[in-house]
Amino acid sequence: MKYPITMKTVLLGLSLLVAAGSVPAVAGDVYVISHPSVTLTTAELRDAYLGEKQFAGSIKLVPVDNAAVQSDFLAKALNMDAGKYASLWIKKGFRGGLASPSVKLGDAEVVSFVKNTPGAIGYVSAPVQEVMLLHKY
Amino acid sequence: MRQVIRKPYFNLVTFLGALLVLSQLSMGAAWADDAAAIADLKAKLAAVQKDVAQLTQNQGKNFSDYGIPLHGFADVGYTHASNNDTRLDQAGRGFWANSLDFYLTPQFGDRGKGLVELLFEFLADGGLATDLERIQFGYTFNDQLTAWMGRFHAPYGYWNTGFHHGAEIQPSILRPRFIDFEDKGGVLPAHVMGAWATGSLPIGNAKLLYDFYIGNGNAIAEVDTTGGATHTGALAINNSRDSNGNKMVGANIGYKVGDMIIGAHAFTERVNFSDASATPLTGEVSVKMTGLYAAHENDNWENIAEYYHFSNDNATAGTGTNSSWLGFVQVGRTIAELWTPYVRAEKTVLDQDDLYFSNQQYGVSYTRQLVGVRYSLSAKSALKAEVNRTKEGDGTPTTGPGNGSYSEVRMQYAITF
Incomplete structure (x- = not known):
């Protein structure tokens, strides 16, 4: 049996193709990205944001926070809220002289920083091509 | 005769042609205007693109070298004591501002801090x-080793390095009395001027934490033995030089698994004495401290126990070894992420024939029971209220430290920034 190819079918197919090519990030998805010089496991990534890991080989890790998606990242990657995260870094700084991750305003700033800073790790709300994707939460 | 029909001068075709010419002229003017507007828009767009590019470029830069965040702690409060005397470790009766503590954590490149x-x-x-x-100032070689030099918090137990002047992160208002600061009743050195190697080594899912340090040995200053008096001096850190040339050497080894740390600590030094005019006094004590500690900290619990044993020799008189011990246990439980009730018991048994203790103003045996509650106002501020009962010696009232007992009610508002 032959199925007639109508204009309606063509338009529907095109719509599906376009939709498939640009699947929007599900609300709350967090993409952890890094400078190409950095490769970390999820456990190491967690340690880096908790101040327990400062180096990847000889490269100094430079984690940065993204104010726009911080709460999602903290909940999914570190299992804590912003208050506990702030308390933890107060203790880390006071006890060990560690500087807390700097806070960037949004995805564009994080991507730009990570792209240009060896050792940098960040997280964004949508996948990006310019940097390395470490993990998706 | 042919009739000549004169066409009107402005016939329809001529009129339309004229109109077309006029409109073309008009459109030409409009096109000229549009071209100017487009050129203007292009220039503005180029300027905006330049601004955006600069903003994005600058946002991606690391500005850590352009300034250092200033952090700190501060606390104020009120105390009502059962007696209104001038003992160092209690504020009598009244309001107080305890301290304003600023700290900076400058980074010098990737490894200097x-x-x-x-x-x-x-x-x-x-x-x-x-x-x-x-x-x-320190240098981090890797995740396993950071070396520091300067004046730092003495790395024994959990409390001294964990909280120190951080009143807001400290679970209670008072520190355990025997590890209070040197000028506030503590009988252990809270600081060291020297060098310190610290780090952690992974062991499966656990970590081995270590501290090794060497520093100027302590002295006990402002000792006044007139008339056979005791308990008149206080520990001095020797910030600018080592007064007897003997170095303090210590170590702290901890095993951390999950939320739990258990560890052992030790230090040794020779402590000498001086009077109020910094004149050296006869006598020197060889101090050897060994001990154990444990801490369990997570979202719900904050439990800490520390034990210290001193085995000191009167190095000058050669009168043998004096043994003393000190310890505390504190248990805290956080409820609904806001309320943390806690209890603590402290006890010291200090040999009064030991010059290390008998020459310190607060080198007396005591017991203290303490109960309190902490309420988290925010991630950076807390209200605390606590009651303690302290008994020195056998509890018989005397003037000054040594014997007696008292109770206190304390309230504190502590913040960090």
């Missing part, structure tokens, strides 16, 4: 004291 802490606090007489609490 610093920790500078400046403290302002009111003395018992109301005067304002300034103390360079910590000034230490």
Whole structure:
């Protein structure tokens, strides 16, 4: 049996193709990205944001926070809220002289920083091509 | 005769042609205007693109070298004691501002780091004291080793390095009395001027934490033995030089698994004495401290126990070894992420034939029971209220430290920034 190819079918197919090519990030998805010089496991990534890991080989890790998606990242990657995260870094700084991750305003700033800073790790709300994707939460 | 029909001068075709010419002229003018507008828009768009590019480029830069965040702690409160005397470790009756503590954590490149802490606090007489609490500069070789030099918090137990002047992160208002600061009743050195190697080594899912340090040995200053008096001096850190040339050497080894740390600590040094005019006094004590500690900290619990055993020799008189011990246990439970009720018991048994203790103003045996509650106002502020009962010696009232008992009710508002 032959199925007639109508204009309606063509338009529907095109719509599906376009939709498939640009699947929007599900609300709350967090993409952890890094400078190409950095490769970390999820456990190491967690340690880096908790101040327990400062180096990847000889490269100094430079984690940065993204104010726009911080709460999602903290909940999914570190299992804590912003208050506990702030308390933890107060203790880390006071006890060990560690500087807390700097806070960037949004995805564009994080991507730009990570792209240009060896050792940098960040997280964004949508996948990006310019940097390395470490993990998706 | 042919009739000549004159066409009107402005016939329809001529009129339309004229109109077309006029409209073309008009459109030409409009096109000229549009071209100018487009050129203007292009120039503006180029300027915006340049601004955006610069903003994005600058946002991606690391500005850590352009300034250092200033952090700190401060606390104020009120105390009502059962007696209104002038014992150092209690504020009598009234309001107080305890301290304003600033600290900086400058980073010098990828591996160099610093920790500078400046403290302002009111003395018992109301005067304002300034103390360079910590000034230490370090180099991180890797995740397993950081080396520091300068003045740092003495790395024994959990409490001293965990909270120190951080009133807001400290679970209670008072520190355990015997590890309070040297000028506030503590009988252990809370600081070291020297060098310190610290780090952690992974062991499966656990970590081995270590600290090794060497520093100027302590002295006990302002000792006044007139008339056979005891308990008149206080520990001195020897910030600018080592008064007897003997170094303090210590180690702290901890095993951390999950939320739990258990560890052992030790230090040794020879402590000498001086009077109020810094004149050296006869006598020197060889101090050897060994002990154990454990801490369990997570979202719901904050439990800490520390034990210290001293085995000291009167190095000058050769009168043998004096043994003393000190310890505390504190248990805290957080409820609904806001309320943390806690209890603590402290006890010291100090040999009064040991010059290390008998020459310190607060080198007396005591017991203290303490109960309190902490309420988290925010991630950076807390209200605390606590009651304690302290008994020195056998509890018989005397003037000054040594014997007697008292109770206190304390309230504190502590913040960090």
